[in-house]
Amino acid sequence: MSSKFYLHKGKGRKAENGHPWIYSDEIDEYDGEYTNGDIVEVYNFKHDFIGKGYINDASKITIRIMSRDIDEEINEDFFKRRLKNAWEYRKKVIDTSSCRFIFGEADFMPGMVIDKLEDYYVIQSLALGIDKYKDTIVKILKEDYNAKGVYERSDAAVRELEGLSQTKGFLTDPFDTMIQIVENGVKYYVDIENGQKTGFFLDQKQNRAAIHKICKDADVLDCFTHTGSFALNAGIAGAKGVLGIDVSEHAIEFARKNAELNGLSDIVKFECHNAFDILPEWSKEGRKFDVVILDPPAFTKSRGTVNGAIRGYKEINLRGLKMVKPGGFLATCSCSHFMKEDLLRKTIMDAAADAKRTLRQVEFRTQASDHPILLSSDESYYLKFYIFQVI
Secondary structure (H helix, E strand, O other): OOOEEEEOOOOOHHHHOOOOEEEHHHEEEEEOOOOOOOEEEEEOOOOOEEEEEEEOOOOOEEEEEEEOOOOOOOOHHHHHHHHHHHHHHHHHHOOOOEEEEEEHHHHOOOOEEEEEEOOEEEEEEOOHHHHOOHHHHHHHHHHHOOOOEEEEEEOOHHHHHHOOOOEEEEOOOOOOOEEEEEEOOEEEEEEOOOOOOOOOOHHHHHHHHHOHHHHOOOEEEEEOOOOOHHHHHHHHOOOOEEEEEEOOHHHHHHHHHHHHHOOOOOOEEEEEOOHHHHHHHHHHHOOOEEEEEEOOOOOOOOHHHHHHHHHHHHHHHHHHHHOEEEEEEEEEEEOOOOOOHHHHHHHHHHHHHHHOOOEEEEEEEEOOOOOOOOOOOHHHOOOEEEEEEEO
16 A cells, blocks of 8 residues: 655645656655655645655655556556657657667656667666666566666766665676767767766757758867767768867767767867867967857756856857858757756857857757657756857
């Protein structure tokens, strides 16, 4: 018999409208006993059923809702259905050779991320309640999705808010964690053991394809290149010359290997620089490019640091805009949930005004469709991507 939790009057409206989180200050009282990680039922103040999910009273997000059906058991069959639904959706909307298979709350599996990289799967478990089902999920990946191997990358600091330690390692027999994938016709080495996050940023897949048309016969600068993905897409698209820069020497070495893998070493070059330092220098020297790409890390991961992030995004866009030849293009993005779309647009407009450049929007895009945005869960929307012509 699961415990029943009742919310304060006036609380839980977002949850009733489909948001999967219940915060500690929304809970009024509960019946029954529970252990953190248990499945519990949630009701509003009128005692109407909202949903059932796992509890962790050590976390500010106390309950994460898994199901809206009071009779649905959270067991192996439940996860089989969730994975099947996620897979059927992705087969319709994206190339599934490598893709995000489960995107947490947006796939109704709160706290769980699964990336498929060819025949290997990387799992990131971010909450105590979902952690209990890891073995079940691995079993399904092996039996139903032909997983050759599964690796865990639950080495995210957010786990500590759940009272969990960071962890990484094999969830199946060990395998070579340096694997090869192909995306948009570009081949990559992916280091799933030591690469950032789960090893590869799949969320930009469709945005990388979108730059092909502006990169043909162009001189391209790709800032924050990481392992070279935008730069290599520019190269494949027929760019005249591409320079990718990143502050990490390790990332640059990796990007060079990826260029070699694609036979693009003569066209796509990489150098280790801090973009904030080098762009002003190059600007003074009068260097200009037909296309400048800015894919910086998230400058903010909380509401409290948004003002600092605005300064960061304005500065880097100002620097980038000054490097674009008249009539050239700027591709710029933010992967921070807290940097809202209208705020990012205003920040870019402010940068353009300071750079004395006029912008014409070519495209606005979000994250790839294997990272679906759940309208009732604002947190699932984080990536904003613009292409502008710079006049």
